[in-house]
Amino acid sequence: MISMEQRPTSRENEHAASPAANHGATGRPAPVRFDATEEESQRIQALAGSTSGSVRLARLLLRQPRLMLHAARIALQGASAGLRADHTLSWLVHVETVRQVIPDGGMGATWGGLETFMGLVEKHVPKTAHALELGCGGGRVTRHIRPLVGTLVANDISDRILAEARAATVDLSAIEFRLTHGLGDDLRSEEFDAVIGHELLMQFDFDELLRYCSNVFRALKPGGLFIASVYTFDESGEMARHMEMIRNHGAGVRSPFRVHRMPRRTYQDIFEACGFEVVEVERSRPEEYKAQKTPHTNFVLRRPL
Numbered sequence: 001m002i003s004m005e006q007r008p009t010s011r012e013n014e015h016a017a018s019p020a021a022n023h024g025a026t027g028r029p030a031p032v033r034f035d036a037t038e039e040e041s042q043r044i045q046a047l048a049g050s051t052s053g054s055v056r057l058a059r060l061l062l063r064q065p066r067l068m069l070h071a072a073r074i075a076l077q078g079a080s081a082g083l084r085a086d087h088t089l090s091w092l093v094h095v096e097t098v099r100q101v102i103p104d105g106g107m108g109a110t111w112g113g114l115e116t117f118m119g120l121v122e123k124h125v126p127k128t129a130h131a132l133e134l135g136c137g138g139g140r141v142t143r144h145i146r147p148l149v150g151t152l153v154a155n156d157i158s159d160r161i162l163a164e165a166r167a168a169t170v171d172l173s174a175i176e177f178r179l180t181h182g183l184g185d186d187l188r189s190e191e192f193d194a195v196i197g198h199e200l201l202m203q204f205d206f207d208e209l210l211r212y213c214s215n216v217f218r219a220l221k222p223g224g225l226f227i228a229s230v231y232t233f234d235e236s237g238e239m240a241r242h243m244e245m246i247r248n249h250g251a252g253v254r255s256p257f258r259v260h261r262m263p264r265r266t267y268q269d270i271f272e273a274c275g276f277e278v279v280e281v282e283r284s285r286p287e288e289y290k291a292q293k294t295p296h297t298n299f300v301l302r303r304p305l
């Protein structure tokens with residue numbers, strides 16, 4: 001490592017940008033250095049955050065054409081992972097798959113796992129509530145929520161998915177379907193007595209959850225309730241099962257499921273950081289599910305008065 005005293009001047013730095021030309025007194029190339037100055041670190045961060053990343057990538061590929069094949073392979077992999085990671089496409093493909101086997105089946109026909117969750121909705125949400133269902137998907141849970149509340153708004157990020165939900169609920173009293181996007185920034189402030197989201201929060205990572213749940217908090221009237229299901233690691237063997245799923249299906253956007261899962265305590269910390277108080281937490285039971293599956297953890301949260 002080069003000591004502070006030996007640090008090259010900025011002119012020498014420019015020279016060092018081309019390692020091949022940076023020959024020492026011995027005639028051998030000087031080793032690259034690994035101790036950037038504070039000022040250099042800041043310049044690197046500013047450049048990394050700038051929008052010219054693709055220009056730099058193009059320059060790199062022109063200088064090192066042997067990287068072209070690698071870049072092409074990664075671009076193809078990224079495009080395919082991106083398509084699979086798109087919620088709308090992946091859920092609509094799920095609906096197609098279900099219909100292939102069950103011609104009149106909707107999104108989640110095989111999922112099950114609603115009894116504990118709906119039991120909490122019935123127990124806590126007043127029958128007169130003006131409620132919002134977040135991420136209603138094909139209307140599977142919407143059908144159960146509708147008779148339990150006064151008025152219901154149901155949202156999702158895709159109008160194609162909302163059309164599925166509309167068709168699945170034609171026989172019920174009116175439901176207002178709203179198209180949404182992003183992390184809840186478009187929710188109106190203090191509109192709802194209750195917000196209900198089954199099997200939605202697992203789509204968000206830590207930072208996204210903080211933003212999403214703050215927006216849900218804002219959308220609730222003071223005293224309003226947020227009932228949400230998540231996946232947690234609480235019991236022995238659950239982390240190992242999750243690791244096996246990652247081994248079999250890939251992680252993050254490479255996984256067809258894109259399931260985020262955290263210890264229950266972490267979820268609680270996130271909810272409390274957003275201002276919620278925890279009213280009740282109950283885990284679903286394994287026998288509620290059609291397939292073998294780690295049961296949801298269901299949170300009942302309140303925006304304090």
Ligand SMILES: C[S@@+](CC[C@H](N)C(=O)[O-])C[C@H]1O[C@@H](n2cnc3c(N)ncnc32)[C@H](O)[C@@H]1O
Binds near residue numbers: 091134137182
């Ligand atoms: C796993 S499905 C669950 C559907 C339904 N709640 C159920 O349990 O049957 C998740 C749904 O959330 C929707 N979704 C994803 N991101 C969303 C977001 N940011 N806001 C609202 N809905 C979202 C998806 O389009 C999908 O329909």
